[in-house]
Amino acid sequence: MAIFGSGFGVLLPMFLGLLPLGLGFLIYVYRRRGQGQRIFVASTLILKKISKPIRARRNFFPPPRFFWELLLISLIGLAAAGLYRDSGGKVIAIVIDNSLSMSAVEPADPTRSILSKAIDRALDSLGGMSNSDKVTVFDAVSQVSEEGITPSDAAQAIRKIRFGYFEDDLDSVISKFANQNKWNRVLVYSDKLASDDKSAQRVDGVIEFVTLRSQSENQRLENLAITGIEVRPTETEKVELVVAVSAFATGMRKVKVVLSEILDGREAEIGARELEVRPEATGQVIFSLNQKTQAAYKAKIFLSDRQSKASNSIIADDEAFVVQGDDTGGILLVSDESSSDLGLSRFRAAKINHISPQDFYANQSKMDSARALIFHRTMPTELPNKNAIFIMPNRGNKLITTAAVENVSVTRWNSTHPLMTYASVAALKFSRALSFKTPLWAEDVLSSTAGPVYVAGETNGNKYAFLGFEIFPFEGKNSPITSVITLNLVKWISGLGDARGWLPVGRLPLGLEAASVLSASDPLPSQGPIIRSPGIYLAKSKQIEKGKVAVNFLSSAESNTITPEALRMWTSNKNLSAITQGKASYTRQVASLCLVFLIIELLLGIVFSIFKLRAVKKPAKQGGAS
């Protein structure tokens, strides 16, 4: 129904029945009110026998209050029926999955990715919408357009969508839309498969899920991807660069891994390996490299077997980046013993400078240029504002509670902690050691029969590790366990990447403030702490002025094209109309108005009742003079 150019409608038309019922009731009540004086008679025995019709046939002249009450009943009826103003158009959301897997191309049409097909389908659906429809465009992680734009503006926004280096979470997206009742339609375009399990969580309503992946066995997409890369220290001066390659395929795949060194923004190939990967399995190649500072590498895979019909549908996961670590600034050793006494002159993984405790405490500005600190058998009074290792802290220090223990053996260790990478500590025993009371911000890395002897954690933006046992002198391969622990510690406190040598896309860890692109797979400008695509970046942190950071997005979930994940939610693809926010607010407004009028009516009723009561107390006219 259109009134003054705006369409109006009701949600529950059955309640409009209240209007005629209310009107009839009101007229009945008023007719009863106006039906002559009420008189008590001895008996109506004779009166009833009067043959002439004596029912009052007076004309009904409603008083002003009748119209007031009629208005009230009308408002109640309209509020109950859910009056809303219909803008005439539907409110539609379009969600386009632009996670990494959407960059896959199908063998039949290698020029178009699944994302481009999704965009085309979305544009087709826009073509069927009217100009009065209000559209909002979302990708897998955010709102892309302004809310409630025209279909033509929505088309422009959709065309700008690119795939991103992230995993989708469509279950959450769909459930979020399902719980909002402001949309008439929600169109979701993805390569995910809708769940076949009817017992899955059912999401009814306005969700229309469109899967763009062919479900035919013959048309399953195959993919090769780098699913892991890291730099491992060795007992020698060399390092190992390990690249893991997964084959999401139906048969064996021969893969060539090419390693390039990135220097000053240019790539130089330094090695290549070939490997065969079993279907739906992962293989590794290892490159042996000299330890270098400022070294950044890129690994890229190619399908060796060009004869087969094998395909590699996603290109974006075919390369990965890694750095060896940035030694700029060096690590400052605070100890009564020199670096050579502690065997650290043989330590190649990082540059270690030495300062005596007296000199350090006299002028702590010397730590400003260091990347990290090692306190050997000496403790400051407060935690330094840099990453630091505290080896054999003296008892009575103010930073951590210690207790001397003897003849203890290792009981538990955190094998997933970066500090325990490749460290075989099961057989470790300590004739003398210090056990700690683990601070709240730290966790136990290694525990003994007498308590934790190795704890580490992050607080105030810095990493700290406390060792209750001696790892020096550094003896390299002659003491492999302590050497590995030393290497891991140095890597951990270095501040430019974790022990693997790279960071995942997204927000950089604390301390890294800015980055510029040195080499990236997708040369998008990246400023600030969020990096959206893999590559090598020059980053600034609290520890160093500048250093190279490798960023990757390695996700088996997104790279696995052969057995993609299915939605956990089951949608019925129904298209039901729902209330828009604009409609709902009208109902609330009408209901609020009703409430005000009802209160006024109640007050009027009380006032009239009081007047009536006073009138009743006077003897009523009793039907004639006696």
Added chain:
Amino acid sequence: MLPDTFTPALLSQLELLRLNSRRAFLGTRQGGHRSIKKGHGIEFSDYRQYELGDNPRHIDWGVYARSDRLYVKRFEEDQALSLLIIIDTSASMFTPVDGGKWERARDLALALAYIGLMSQDSVMISAPGVFTSGLVHGARAIHNLSQGLVGVKAPKNTDFEAEFRRSISRIRFPGVVVFISDFLMELTAIEKLINQLRAKNLDIAGIQALASSDIDPASGLTDARAVDSETKDEYELRLDDDSRAEYAALLNRHNEGIRMFFGSIGAGFSQYLAKDTLTEFVVANLSKTGLVVS
């Protein structure tokens, strides 16, 4: 104390009257009414054959001379009459509230009671559900009766028929019963009540007390919603001249029906209307019916 209606002038006139019964009843004591019992009055009643032990003075020797048989004379016995006055206490008698219908009925009952008490008769007044006196006699008893009736209000939630039955169950000696009511009820209901009195072998007299509102309801109004005082039914009224005329005719027909019923059972019936004063009604109207004689 008697109500203000009972002025000395009224009382003087009432003292000149006495109740009359159309039949003779067995009384409990001597009085001024002929009884079915034969006794030692002065009025000759009948002869009967002499039986051994009869007083020879009562032998009628003239009859013996004519018939050679001995007969004794029998004389009428004058005994006191029992008067039962029942006043209708249904809600209609108290409607309208300030209409005075109940008060008029009450005063009429007291007037009849006074007449009876002054004639040495025994009187019992019953307002079923409200007040029932015992069988009293003597002039002073009028004050007790008055005390019991003055200030009576309509009983709530009482079954008039059951109370009526309870009242007449106290009657031990038959006599005269005067039922004062507005008789604004179905004829069948009236018959049911009166038949209970007939079962007691009473000399029945009915007096219909009507208020002006019973004769002319909703006077001065053309539209009204009438509420029945007993059933609480509501009835819309639109009373123009024709309707009022028809109402009056219907009321007359109803009253005629009652009169015919009372006549058919040999009972007296009279109407005590609002326009009638107590003195006029008792002295003039009731005398015509034979309920009272001077």
